[in-house]
Amino acid sequence: YKLMYGEKYKKIVDLSKAxxxxxPYTLExxxxxxxxxxxxxxxxxxxxxxxxYELKITVDKANTKESSPVVFYCHGGGWARGNNxxxxxxxxxxxxxxxxxxxxxxxxxxxxxxxxxxxxMQDILDAVRFVREHAxxxxxxxxxxxFVGTSAGAHLAATAAMxxxxxxxxVG
Numbered sequence: 001y002k003l004m005y006g007e008k009y010k011k012i013v014d015l016s017k018a019x020x021x022x023x024p025y026t027l028e029x030x031x032x033x034x035x036x037x038x039x040x041x042x043x044x045x046x047x048x049x050x051x052x053y054e055l056k057i058t059v060d061k062a063n064t065k066e067s068s069p070v071v072f073y074c075h076g077g078g079w080a081r082g083n084n085x086x087x088x089x090x091x092x093x094x095x096x097x098x099x100x101x102x103x104x105x106x107x108x109x110x111x112x113x114x115x116x117x118x119x120x121m122q123d124i125l126d127a128v129r130f131v132r133e134h135a136x137x138x139x140x141x142x143x144x145x146x147f148v149g150t151s152a153g154a155h156l157a158a159t160a161a162m163x164x165x166x167x168x169x170x171v172g
Contacts, residue, residue, distance in 0.1 A: 037092035039063075047130040048123060052113055057127050058084050059138060060095040060102035069144035070131060072160065073104045074124060076151025079117070080110035087148065101140045103131055107156065117155075124160045142166060 041061040048055040062068035073091055075082040084104035091102030107123035108115045132142040145166045149157030161167040 032089060032093060037089055037096050040092040040095045042092070045130070045134075047127050050108070050113070055106045055108070055123055055127075056084070057106070057130065058088075058104040059131075060088075060091045060104070061139065062095045062099045062101045064099045064139070067135070067139050067141040068099050068101045069146065070101045070103055070138075070140040070142075071146045071148055072124070072128060072131075072157070073102060074107070074147065074149035074153030074156040074160070075104070076149070076153045077109070079115075079120065079152045082109070082151075082153070086150070090148070101138065103127065120152075121156060121159055124156050125163065128160065128164060 041063070043059045043061065044056050045059065046054045046056050071091070071094065073084070073087040075084055075086040077083075077086075084106045087102075087104060091104055094100040095102050105124060105127045107120045107127075109120075128145070131138060131140060131145075135142040143166050145164060147157035147161045147164075147167060149155070
């Protein structure tokens with residue numbers, strides 16, 4: 001909004017009628033406390049074995065009677081480092097507060113034998129398949145899945161979401 005175009009823009013929106021337009025806004029952040037996410041059942045599963053290493057998922061189970069949606073978390077780390085503990089608080093918060101089971105995935109990293117992007121992507125898809133195969137045991141709905149990722153994990157999450165027709169958009 002520029003003053004020199006004030007009359008033109010006034011036809012669209014009259015900012016002189018907007019309440020508190022010049023009042024400074026102060027963001028009050030809501031901080032998590034451990035009580036918001038610490039009462040979650042956490043279970044580790046080995047979902048894939050390679051010659052020299054195993055990959056696991058860590059499941060943060062939603063406390064619900066009916067099967068819950070599930071979100072897969074892919075950690076970042078430039079394809080070479082990181083672990084599935086990086087999004088623990090968010091996963092456990094959503095499990096406890098919103099009834100969404102979280103699955104934090106380990107995947108093949110660059111220093112490991114035979115590693116490349118395709119191998120890491122297949123690891124993510126294999127983790128999804130493992131969860132689908134154990135959906136009843138995990139009390140998850142395999143038709144309601146989503147993905148979250150950071151850095152390299154964002155690439156994996158986005159690609160997995162495009163490859164899984166059950167992927168849903170969660171708006172909280």
